[in-house]
Amino acid sequence: MKTYINPPLSDWTELTKRPTKEAQDLQALVLDVFNEIQTNKDQALIDFTEKFDQVKIEKLAVSVDEIEEAKSLISEDLKQAIQLAASNIEKFHTAQREEINVIETTKGVNCWRESRGIENVGIYIPGGTAPLFSTTLMLGIPANLASCKNIILCTPPNKKGKIHPAILYTANLIGIEKIYKVGGIQAIGALTFGTETIQKVDKIFGPGNQYVTAAKQVAQNFGVAIDMPAGPSEVLVIADETSVPKYVAADLLSQAEHGSDSQVILLTNNEQTLNETIIELESQLAVLPRAEFAAKALENSRGIVLNSIDECLSFSNIYAPEHLIFACESAENYIPKIINAGSVFLGNYSCESAGDYASGTNHTLPTNGYAKNYSGVSFDSFIKKITFQKLSAEGIQNIGPAIELMAEAEELFAHKNAVSLRLLDLRNKISQS
């Protein structure tokens, strides 16, 4: 971890930058794979899985037998843990549903919004270095709550052609029935165009490596929506003398272990807190199974002493972290000053792992500074809101003349006429009665 003591404001632009990664242009590769999938469909998926994942699968769909087998492989303790997490995630996301609220903007003019689940959604669960069954909960539960009609889950098979049993158990627990063994660019292609087996969807969710991310971005050009642009995971911790350096170090490491491209930042108004945290980092790192990833990520990371907690918050708002752990006892007093962040963890007991797994908040969050302009995944991500309006005769009479004037000023005379015809009829009706 590189450390900085009271760096001048002129250095902040550099200090709030993410580590630059080589921008490998994957668009051409993605388009090749997409073309092949449009032509050869299922067969293309099977071929690409053999080529990219080095496994020859016979059936894309996971069978009922495979799910039953997975259930038998998961311990009762883990099942209960997953059920607790599912219950909390469901509670938090259920509360995000909105009641219909009819607003009479002018007498006789009623306007409201109603939510509808996006009908067909695709959920991508990465394979890779960790079997992220928790992401199945984070995406599947709000999709269910939104009454999405078709929920399609894709995840890459391992070298034996299998899916990790925890992913299958979790998907089954929350009622996802359409599970396919396909990953990478080819999974995103299948969800974008559809094949004989896998249905085309309207929106694709889920994290992934650089290939999946590139494929999701290209998919947008084919009419599919995506949850958000993705990048490596990151955490920013704000600590002071009321923080526990041991916890701060553990939280920094739990982000750093995600991958060597993860970034962690510690801001503090107290040099001693920084020094103690660094000592803790070293001793905890030594015993971590994924120490190699974490050590690499720490090289990209920064520990910065600033003049005050207010200054730490200013820095954090410029950086716009995916996760902000505000490990100070007074954290709650500063909430109104938090402007850009994906998810915020307050105090000494709110570790990032809580939100990653079981507190109920979603862990699919904007990275790479996108917390400035994107929200994390929520119930909202799985719905559209349709506006409705109903004008009575009185309503159109009340706002009709204003519409006529505005339409005329915009030189849109058919817009005006649609109102004029109705107003004329209503005037005639009154004069006749």
Added chain:
Amino acid sequence: MKTYINPPLSDWTELTKRPTKEAQDLQALVLDVFNEIQTNKDQALIDFTEKFDQVKIEKLAVSVDEIEEAKSLISEDLKQAIQLAASNIEKFHTAQREEINVIETTKGVNCWRESRGIENVGIYIPGGTAPLFSTTLMLGIPANLASCKNIILCTPPNKKGKIHPAILYTANLIGIEKIYKVGGIQAIGALTFGTETIQKVDKIFGPGNQYVTAAKQVAQNFGVAIDMPAGPSEVLVIADETSVPKYVAADLLSQAEHGSDSQVILLTNNEQTLNETIIELESQLAVLPRAEFAAKALENSRGIVLNSIDECLSFSNIYAPEHLIFACESAENYIPKIINAGSVFLGNYSCESAGDYASGTNHTLPTNGYAKNYSGVSFDSFIKKITFQKLSAEGIQNIGPAIELMAEAEELFAHKNAVSLRLLDLRNKISQS
């Protein structure tokens, strides 16, 4: 208007397609303009405005004098009309604000969301064939309600280097101070990268021609968010024997006049309604100033008789119209069956013009089938929702063991350790007391 009587289901795929437009690849042009703006900033904007808009401007920023002049050019009647529209839009969008709702998912685990306005937003108001000052209201009012810190408005100057006074009056009315004379790709480039005069933004809103649309799409690769992908405007009307053919025709024409690439569709369970509407279309078209556009759009348009209103709704949900006018007396009974639409207008008095200008709903809506996966612009479009969580000692003790199990199963031991350290301290504390 082409007409179809009870087309078989097998024809629906074709009938719900948009008119194919030649997919002109503008990406290379956009990237050229963007490069130039990154290098030469303001000067590039002035040069491109001379090249593309054929006008040499001296100052990009609209001056206070120009705004004062604009105010004097707008009639009192139009001012009052705009004020009524602004008031209704403000009422409807204010009601979209959410109260903070703290959910205790498990005892001691409190989770909630808070909204923050996106700090820097760009609003694009097209020049082109109609001065769309109404769009200034539709984008500027929710941006204000969301407390966006910087609202930057770009709109192309006319051949005299001026902005239409109604756009300036409207922007000034709602307190937008940063107004710049720049349109097209160069406006989107300025908002994406920033120049000496125009500030870089986090999200770009607003409709535009194919150049603006292409530029917004490319801008996304440079970290900017956009409101939604855009395409030509469209309306689908569902009518039965309770509808007034004269109104239906007027509503179809008010969409058709937008441009020759607009599309209008009429669905009915009643052949007579179709025939009477077609007669009305012809007579109303004859007297329209923008008849040329409208006539062209009608060539792409369809009048379809189906067996029932339910069948009309099935068709409409596949088409996913930007505007759905449900011009039947019984429309409200069918609301739960409306799944895909941008904005819905119910009954004989709810013409699309009402929502375009003054009822209070937003008129920036998903086109081209995107109503399947996108909502229209709303208050939500100008905010991010940040999740917060605060766990007490009791909270982490309640969910900590589940987190430990799940983290271990995902092979993320630093995630587990962040919890274990805290649980151990709490156990020691209890045993000491």
